[in-house]
Amino acid sequence: MGRSRGRGRWISGTRYGIALLVACGCALVASAAPEYAVLQGKSLEIHFPASERAVCETLLRDGEKALSLYTRYLKQQPVREPIRVFLYATAAEYEKAEAARTGGIFKTNLAFTYARDAEVHMVFQPRLDRAPGTGPGMLEALFMHEIAHAVQYRFFPSYDEFPDWLSEGVAEMFSERAVGGGKHCAERVPWFADLVYDVLDAVDTGRFVPLEKLLTEGLVDPDPGVRQIKYGESWALCRFLDDPANGDPKQFRQFVLDVAHMPRGAPLVKQARERFLATWPDLVDLERRLIFYLRKIAKKALPWQIVLREMRTLPDGGFVCESFPRNSALVLHRGEPLGPLARIEAEVVLDPAGSSGAQADVIFAYRRGDGFYKVAYGFNEQTGFVSLLRFDGRSWKTLANVRIDKGAIEPGRPHALLVDVDISRVVARLNGRTVLRHSLTDRSYGAGRWGVGCYDGRVRVRSAKGTSF
Known part of the structure; x- marks a missing residue:
């Protein structure tokens, strides 16, 4: 039997209960x-x-x-x-x-x-x-x-x-x-x-x-x-x-x-x-x-932990977050958990390495075994979009989805992503403009870790910070 590198970051399947979208x-x-x-x-x-x-x-x-x-x-x-x-x-x-x-x-x-x-x-x-x-x-x-x-x-x-x-x-x-x-x-x-x-x-x-x-x-x-x-x-x-x-x-x-x-x-x-x-x-x-x-x-060490797929540093202090095709990547900050009133700010550059578009994710309320929320910004073959999704540890649920001008989130230039969250609502902004508001009627949001990620491609994260109030 040959030896193998069996690391959960790159084998297909799940790691700590995070379900992959496609094997x-x-x-x-x-x-x-x-x-x-x-x-x-x-x-x-x-x-x-x-x-x-x-x-x-x-x-x-x-x-x-x-x-x-x-x-x-x-x-x-x-x-x-x-x-x-x-x-x-x-x-x-x-x-x-x-x-x-x-x-x-x-x-x-x-x-x-x-x-x-x-x-x-x-x-x-x-x-x-x-x-x-x-x-x-x-x-x-x-x-x-x-x-x-x-x-x-x-x-x-x-x-x-x-x-x-x-x-x-x-x-x-x-x-x-x-x-x-x-x-x-x-x-x-x-x-x-x-x-x-x-x-x-x-x-x-x-x-x-x-x-x-x-x-x-x-x-x-x-x-x-x-x-x-x-x-x-x-x-x-x-x-x-x-x-x-x-x-x-x-x-x-x-x-x-x-x-x-x-x-x-x-x-x-x-x-x-x-x-x-x-x-x-x-x-x-x-x-x-x-x-x-x-x-x-x-x-x-750097205060970031890879949960899914890949992270590589950049000379300017930023990093690249990268996924397998039609798969997610996720990295979490190692600092104190945020919430229940918090703001996450990230400056990212989308890279359309995927087959149909590009997507950057802002993660919040991550708790091992309980899942997390994410605000996804990106574009596909038809349109630009901003979505709010909830992963409960087993499956995904789309809570809100807003179409935006595809040109508003074009690849190759920096985009300022901002997410404000509290116990009852999420507000997402793109380049200073509010693009999504959603009430958390199930009251499931609480304190948790935060991070960034992407789907089917890569993003260059020029800066990212989270603040609790």
Whole structure:
């Protein structure tokens, strides 16, 4: 069985009860077969959609550096034959390749590394025609994670039998370091900061997985939220033990090598646990120190948490929020909840990357398990619109929908979005003009987190702030 990156932000389905509008496997099918090209490096060979050459040239350059970093850490010689990576333009192409190798085990992951030949197969995520000038995100992190799996398949015959926490944790630790140019980058790259937030949220809500369980259990879980927490904890534990600020990293690096050289067919999970406890016997104290370490990282990280899909930073301090085709993206601010009387202001630039238009979302009253409200601004093939919608944790309900001049929210220029909310009403303004008023007769609105998002495309968020009164 091949290792896979099973992150809830990019697998189809749900995460923490947020229902997706269309499953990724259906949404990414293209009408015409794309052309593919190949880039050849010393240690990597990338097969990619020809339209994405510039992005993939960067992946090749940085991937070569990453493999050099990985091999030095693992005390191995460079790979003799290049590792092959296949980046598919559509989910349908990926699913065909995956089915032929693992029979659907990794269908919804949209990325996996095949054990038999150490080849990487993944969808170009979250979509083609990548927005220029943005920082690293899902694509780079996932690419570096998967080639970390691939190179260890090349080196270690027993790699597929590693404890899940170790194989996934080290791969993600390697990925963060590669994306950060050899340094930690969770403080400035939202994809990795999200791992910190996932674990700390689990601590605060009583869902943290004790290290004793993490060392012996697999990461697969029917609850995608639990799976997300386990992945985050695996990365956090490896990063913590490898950080010189927390002790001698040589101990952890030797532990990794000791497990790597255990013979194939041995009870690796049991032996790795025994070897771990021989070095770090006090798991309760280790948990305490690990949580303190993550809280320090969180204080320096960007105050945004990805709930669905993708967020990448911009040089001017803004960010891009991006979704899969015909899917939603959602990022929430980590500050105090707003309400019940609040104002949310955002300046966004719409990018019509979708098939029929563009849409920016302002999110409010988000409460885990209870859903949220959103005001959607955008345009489609027929008209411009402003809509108020409510998600109750299971399904969407449109509370109000107002048509506006399509030219009023044209792409490519900034638009000022403003939402005023209180216990009984919502008022939405676009570029200073009131475009929607709606009474909340069900009185379901209350305090909650706020954020921004988009549907079937991307938005550049130049600024966003929320204020309670």
